[in-house]
Amino acid sequence: MALVGMMGAGKSSVGRRLASRLEVQFRDADSEIEAAAGCAISEIFDRFGEQAFRDGERRVIERLLQGPPLVLATGGGAFVDPATRARLKENAVTVWIKAPVGVLLARVKRRDNRPLLRDGDPRETLERLLRERTPIYTEAEIAVESDEGPHSHAVDRIVAALKQRQLI
Numbered sequence: 001m002a003l004v005g006m007m008g009a010g011k012s013s014v015g016r017r018l019a020s021r022l023e024v025q026f027r028d029a030d031s032e033i034e035a036a037a038g039c040a041i042s043e044i045f046d047r048f049g050e051q052a053f054r055d056g057e058r059r060v061i062e063r064l065l066q067g068p069p070l071v072l073a074t075g076g077g078a079f080v081d082p083a084t085r086a087r088l089k090e091n092a093v094t095v096w097i098k099a100p101v102g103v104l105l106a107r108v109k110r111r112d113n114r115p116l117l118r119d120g121d122p123r124e125t126l127e128r129l130l131r132e133r134t135p136i137y138t139e140a141e142i143a144v145e146s147d148e149g150p151h152s153h154a155v156d157r158i159v160a161a162l163k164q165r166q167l168i
Contacts, residue, residue, distance in 0.1 A: 096140035
């Protein structure tokens, strides 16, 4: 299973809880990329640019999908990449975790590790990215809301959707 959506939607937090509930491994693609590169994502962006990051992200996600069943939290832009999106749709149940801009903004402000939010107004950037990415995120097999409530609510919604589709 692969969780997709905007930065701050809760993919990692929801993913950890969902993996525990489903009794499978959890992996965070961003953490795996940092481990493979030996540096932070912001450093990869600064030193090599976004395209190099996306290339590495694609390779890491492909490797993770080859392994045992898992819940994979992807980065916000991973599903936007056509090759990564195709691989995810082919090898995983894709779940779009949706959240309103206000919730996204409150969550991303907690940590200063978002390269795409360093320049300009973070709200405007999030609104623009959400407009651009929403048509792509809608290609996910399942969509659930993640609001200001506990992440366990989103986990419950995902589990219910999986049961309804007889995927678990």
